[in-house]
Amino acid sequence: MxxxxxKVKLKSFFPNLDEESLHAFMKHSSYVKSTKGTKLxxxxxxxxxxxxxxxxxxxxxxxxxxxxxxxxxAFENEAIGTMTTYEGLPSKETVELLExxxxxxFEIEKIKELSRTSLSVIHLLNDIVIEHTLCIEERLYQLxxxxxxxxxxxxxxxxxxxxxxxxxxxxxxxxxxxxxxLSRIRA
Amino acid sequence: MxxxxxKVKLKSFFPNLDEESLHAFMKHSSYVKSTKGTKLxxxxxxxxxxxxxxxxxxxxxxxxxxxxxxxxxAFENEAIGTMTTYEGLPSKETVELLExxxxxxFEIEKIKELSRTSLSVIHLLNDIVIEHTLCIEERLYQLxxxxxxxxxxxxxxxxxxxxxxxxxxxxxxxxxxxxxxLSRIRA
DNA sequence: GGATTCATTTGACATATGTCACAAAATCTA
DNA sequence: TAGATTTTGTGACATATGTCAAATGAATCC
Numbered sequence: 001m002x003x004x005x006x007k008v009k010l011k012s013f014f015p016n017l018d019e020e021s022l023h024a025f026m027k028h029s030s031y032v033k034s035t036k037g038t039k040l041x042x043x044x045x046x047x048x049x050x051x052x053x054x055x056x057x058x059x060x061x062x063x064x065x066x067x068x069x070x071x072x073x074a075f076e077n078e079a080i081g082t083m084t085t086y087e088g089l090p091s092k093e094t095v096e097l098l099e100x101x102x103x104x105x106f107e108i109e110k111i112k113e114l115s116r117t118s119l120s121v122i123h124l125l126n127d128i129v130i131e132h133t134l135c136i137e138e139r140l141y142q143l144x145x146x147x148x149x150x151x152x153x154x155x156x157x158x159x160x161x162x163x164x165x166x167x168x169x170x171x172x173x174x175x176x177x178x179x180x181x182l183s184r185i186r187a
Numbered sequence: 188m189x190x191x192x193x194k195v196k197l198k199s200f201f202p203n204l205d206e207e208s209l210h211a212f213m214k215h216s217s218y219v220k221s222t223k224g225t226k227l228x229x230x231x232x233x234x235x236x237x238x239x240x241x242x243x244x245x246x247x248x249x250x251x252x253x254x255x256x257x258x259x260x261a262f263e264n265e266a267i268g269t270m271t272t273y274e275g276l277p278s279k280e281t282v283e284l285l286e287x288x289x290x291x292x293f294e295i296e297k298i299k300e301l302s303r304t305s306l307s308v309i310h311l312l313n314d315i316v317i318e319h320t321l322c323i324e325e326r327l328y329q330l331x332x333x334x335x336x337x338x339x340x341x342x343x344x345x346x347x348x349x350x351x352x353x354x355x356x357x358x359x360x361x362x363x364x365x366x367x368x369l370s371r372i373r374a
Numbered sequence: 375g376g377a378t379t380c381a382t383t384t385g386a387c388a389t390a391t392g393t394c395a396c397a398a399a400a401t402c403t404a
Numbered sequence: 405t406a407g408a409t410t411t412t413g414t415g416a417c418a419t420a421t422g423t424c425a426a427a428t429g430a431a432t433c434c
Contacts, residue, residue, distance in 0.1 A: 062328055069331045083320055092328070119306060126313045133270055133320045140327055141249055141279070144256045144363060148421080168382065176331060178422055183383050335391080355412065365392055370413050 001031040006104070013052055013077070018120045028110040032103045040103075041082055041095040049105045050081030056101020057165055060093045061173070070174040072135065073098070073162055079128050081108070086129075098165060148177045149185050188218040193291070200239055200264070205307045215297035219290045227290075228269055228282040236292045237268030243288020244352055247280045248360070257361040259322065260285070260349055266315050268295070273316075285352060335364045336372050 001009075003026070010017070010025055017025065032051070041047045043063060057075040060082065061068045071093060074080045082093045086108060115122040142151050152175055156163065163171065172182035188196075190213070197209055197216075204212065219238070228234045230250060244262040247269065248255045258280060261267045269280045273295060302309040329338050339362055343350065350358065359369035 062332070064332050067332075071327070083317065083324060087317065087321070092324070116310075117306070119304070119309065122306065122309050122313060123303075126309060126316065129313065129316055129320060130270065130274065133316060133323070134274070136320070136323050136327060137270060137279070140258070140323060140330075143327075143330060145249065145251050145254075167380095179382075180384085180423080181421055184421090187383075354410095366412080367393080367414085368391055371391090374413075 001104075006031075009052075009054070009104070013079070014124055016120060017124060018118075021114060021118050021121050024114050025106065025111070028107045029104050032105045033101070034097055034103075035100050036097050038097045039094055040080075040097070041085060041091050041093065043092060043094045044090050046088070046090050047085050048108050050079065050085070050108055050111075051106070052104040053078050053080065054102040054104065056103070057098040058095055058101065059098050059166065059170055060095045061170075062093055068170075068173055069176075070166075070170045072139075073166055073170075073174070075161070075165070083129075083132070143176055148175060148181060151175045152182065152185050188291075193218075196239075196241070196291070200266070201311055203307060204311060205305075208301060208305050208308050211301050211308075212293065212298070215294040216291050219292045220288070221284055221290075222287050223284050225284045226281055227267075227284070228272060228278050228280065230279060230281045231277050233275070233277050234272050235295050237266065237272070237295055237298075238293070239291040240265050240267065241289040241291065243290070244285040245282055245288065246285050246353065246357055247282045248357075249280055255357075255360055256363075257353075257357045259326075260353055260357075260361070262348070262352070270316075270319070273299075273312075330363055335362060335368060338362045339369065339372050 006026060006029070007022065010022055010029075014022070014025070040049070040051060040058065053074060053076055055076050057073065058080060059070050060072050060074075060080075061070045063069070080095065082091045082095065084093070085091050088109075111121065111125070115125055142154060146154065155171070155175065166174075168182055168186075169179045172179040175182065177185075193213060193216070194209065197204070197212055201209070201212070227236070227238060227245065240261060240263055242263050244260065245267060246257050247259050247261075247267075248257045250256070267282065269278045269282065271280070272278050275296075298308065298312070302312055329341060333341065342358070342362065353361075355369055355373075356366045359366040362369065364372075
């Protein structure tokens with residue numbers, strides 16, 4: 001991906017970033033293209049990156065004893081990473097490509113270094129964290145108050161595109177139910 | 188609460204805050220003392236504050252059709268507020284005193300204003316948000332992977348003091364189970 | 375294009391947990 | 405301290421959903 005195209009892309013992703021930080025971001029980013037199933041971040045390992053999705057999609061999941069539970073999905077024009085990675089800890093989640101995808105990868109440590117002296121960078125990071133937090137809070141709310149059928153309908157209404165691009169097994173785990181139950185809800 | 192005592196307190200809460208911001212914080216804070224049951228933040232309403240707990244404790248809960256589900260508890264030396272309040276939206280949660288408590292209250296808008304120009308303030312806010320986020324992520328993980336009994340034991344091991352200070356009804360809702368089920372787990 | 379693998383559906387059954395009703399214990403209050 | 409109120413515990417029962425097993429359908433690959 002050439003420099004000027006990258007710059008336009010980053011500007012549209014991060015409209016509030018000042019010119020100087022934008023260049024620093026570019027310096028610490030690289031273009032990544034990879035196939036379905038590739039793990040951007042693996043559970044238990046330390047990673048130093050967060051990503052922007054140019055096209056394609058990813059799922060994030062926790063796993064325990066061969067059971068996987070999806071925590072979120074993300075597609076074009078979304079910024080992704082895990083909280084634990086951001087904190088410099090081994091990741092609790094795995095983040096994996098749902099399809100062949102193109103992404104921009106950023107070195108977290110460099111960006112965090114910038115954030116120590118740049119207001120526009122730390123505000124950008126803060127905004128990403130907050131949006132993510134509001135999402136999980138909503139998910140937690142739905143798990144506590146809505147039946148599995150209501151959760152499925154809510155997903156169907158708010159983000160129907162997910163149903164087209166994610167397997168029902170993954171969606172079931174995301175909704176907190178078994179694949180068989182989801183199948184029955186749909187019938 | 189006199190000014191010098193407040194300053195010492197704030198310094199210990201926010202060791203990384205520079206002197207100038209510290210004074211700004213003090214200017215936009217006030218001392219609050221209130222009794223059990225008082226609502227610091229009510230669901231559906233806009234509020235302009237976040238708090239530090241000097242002593243006492245609070246619970247946060249979502250409610251729907253007379254059912255309450257606790258989302259978190261906080262006690263001495265914790266900073267509290269709701270994500271939606273921080274974002275200037277009507278709160279989704281209610282935050283209520285579990286006991287007679289003393290707190291310091293901060294005007295969010297003023298603090299956010301400071302955060303636009305002060306690195307140490309925005310980093311402070313970011314740290315609070317991140318800690319909160321890691322907590323809910325852990326809660327979500329437990330809800331998906333652990334049985335109600337395991338969740339109870341985890342709570343008992345990590346924060347046994349909660350069991351002393353919070354009613355079993357509230358704990359049950361926090362664990363995502365009915366009060367009767369919690370009673371049976373304990374027996 | 376047939377075979378192999380993977381994803382989804384369906385059926386039968388077990389079970390954890392919710393719900394309702396009431397009893398017991400603890401706490402508050404006058 | 406007695407009575408009222410709130411909190412916690414027990415029993416009986418219903419049910420949503422998980423689990424296991426097998427069948428069908430869809431995608432992938434030599």
